[in-house]
Amino acid sequence: MTETPKPTPSELKILKFLWQNGPSTVRDVHEGIGVQVGHSYTTTLKQMQIMRDKGLLARDDSQRAHVFQPTVGEEPTQRAMLDDFMQRVYEGSASQLVMQALGISRPASAAELEEIDRLVQRLREESRGGTGR
Amino acid sequence: MTETPKPTPSELKILKFLWQNGPSTVRDVHEGIGVQVGHSYTTTLKQMQIMRDKGLLARDDSQRAHVFQPTVGEEPTQRAMLDDFMQRVYEGSASQLVMQALGISRPASAAELEEIDRLVQRLREESRGGTGR
DNA sequence: CCCCAAATACGAAAGAGTTCGTCAATCGCG
DNA sequence: CGCGATTGACGAACTCTTTCGTATTTGGGG
Numbered sequence: 001m002t003e004t005p006k007p008t009p010s011e012l013k014i015l016k017f018l019w020q021n022g023p024s025t026v027r028d029v030h031e032g033i034g035v036q037v038g039h040s041y042t043t044t045l046k047q048m049q050i051m052r053d054k055g056l057l058a059r060d061d062s063q064r065a066h067v068f069q070p071t072v073g074e075e076p077t078q079r080a081m082l083d084d085f086m087q088r089v090y091e092g093s094a095s096q097l098v099m100q101a102l103g104i105s106r107p108a109s110a111a112e113l114e115e116i117d118r119l120v121q122r123l124r125e126e127s128r129g130g131t132g133r
Numbered sequence: 134m135t136e137t138p139k140p141t142p143s144e145l146k147i148l149k150f151l152w153q154n155g156p157s158t159v160r161d162v163h164e165g166i167g168v169q170v171g172h173s174y175t176t177t178l179k180q181m182q183i184m185r186d187k188g189l190l191a192r193d194d195s196q197r198a199h200v201f202q203p204t205v206g207e208e209p210t211q212r213a214m215l216d217d218f219m220q221r222v223y224e225g226s227a228s229q230l231v232m233q234a235l236g237i238s239r240p241a242s243a244a245e246l247e248e249i250d251r252l253v254q255r256l257r258e259e260s261r262g263g264t265g266r
Numbered sequence: 267c268c269c270c271a272a273a274t275a276c277g278a279a280a281g282a283g284t285t286c287g288t289c290a291a292t293c294g295c296g
Numbered sequence: 297c298g299c300g301a302t303t304g305a306c307g308a309a310c311t312c313t314t315t316c317g318t319a320t321t322t323g324g325g326g
Contacts, residue, residue, distance in 0.1 A: 040286060042288095117250075172315075
């Protein structure tokens, strides 16, 4: 009964839009992300119908233009995808993934590094004394 | 001209075997990873032929049983996959990915956390003074 | 030398994901 | 009321991935 949705790349784009903009019509989503990549309206529509079939989206059809929203939260979805990715690529080793992620590009600002630092310190505290949950 | 191979899941399994075991025959790979998932020999063979067509593997056919090896290193491949994943799921934010990875499961041992800590400290030093490479 | 087992080549089929065209329903404006 | 534009339903085509069956080649033991 594990609810672990693993959206495809284009499904993820739509989910991201809905997470950010709240319940939206197909038109909204299409204008938001479909137009600039040159998709036709029906492409976006079909995609969202499929996602509804899969249970990724819920639909309110009380209006002529149906309103869609995700049935899954952003964070659980990211976690599930990350978990799968970590398993496939890093044999499940979070630390190896983290090390490589921190070496990549230059996105981590001072504030972000500080935040990461706090988290690491907290985890080290826990690992020192605690049972590890 | 960016060489960024993005292997599929089953391609990655084969690459992992070859990275770990060095140049191998189809038989080797099949015994190593194909058998226990119930694949037939030709499945492994075909997969490796395709990977060679894609340029992921090189082949030495001086022996009757051809010997394959990866044309790509493990780390660059992981980096490329991680970069893509980070882009798709976290809008390119390494710190967000790291935060979530550290929150996942309980894989980070004290030693690993310490190693991460050292890296974070080093990055903070650099970010304090440097241009960020 | 001949045959069998091992190996490779090749085509095909099934499944998933993505994109689009056509058709039907419906709402609102003139 | 009727027509045009908007919307939704649906099927189909195309690509990519994965899996396998069959055919062909080849090397070594009897």
